[in-house]
Amino acid sequence: MIIEAGRIWVRLGGVEVLRGVEIRVSQGESVALIGRNGAGKTTLLRTLMGIVRPYRGSVKVKLGNKEFDVTRLKPHKVARLGVGYVPQGRMVFPDLTVEENLEVVYGGKVPSDTLEWIYTVFPELRKLRGRLAGYLSGGEQQMLAVARALVRKPKILLLDEPFEGLAPRAVARLAEALRDIRAEGVGLLVTEPGSVKRVQGVAEAAYGIDRGEIVYRGPLEGILSDPVARKRIWGFE
Ligand SMILES: Nc1ncnc2c1ncn2[C@@H]1O[C@H](COP(=O)(O)OP(=O)(O)O)[C@@H](O)[C@H]1O
């Protein structure tokens, strides 16, 4: 599966938020989207999910020899094609247990092989399956937020600032789990506000975004030495 945005333009509240953005993520590859706050990362993920509509350009999902126009699909249909989404801010239901959080998102009992896969990726959650989500640590809640996106067995997973506000140990643990998910053939697109280091263990390629424009595309390692990306994302030459 491939998801790609072809020169998309998005305007929100009269503001040009995405300006001719081109991005492409394939199943089995892991890509970081790096840009400071307000750059347009969340809007781009929401557009890829069909939540936000571009007024120009297209978003396509290619599956085998079929092609789907995301700009004509409802978000739940995009999800059903195999695109998972972990929104920014790990919005789990605090008054439901870990397992109930998974069931609510699935809409019933999660198939046992899927549940087994999720608990293999996150053994922590197996131990906490009966605990109310509101009592989990930040790192555990983020694992649950990712786990919820796994119940539909996505082919490509979009994660919006998954490392935000996590302690270094929780960052390392989540990165390890994302590598495991990736090893199962799931494509990843991970947004990150500024630290190349935090996504280093997870992504090998990167896009840089600034003020709604893609300012870098290439190997993750190259973004820090790219003069345009340095200037526009971090403000130094
Ligand atoms: N609903 C909205 N109405 C008006 N402006 C918005 C709306 N949502 C986001 N924006 C603006 O779009 C820009 C990009 O926002 P966002 O996609 O959330 O960036 P990021 O996720 O990179 O921080 C910001 O300047 C933000 O203020």
Ligand SMILES: [Mg+2]
């Ligand atoms: Mg954001």
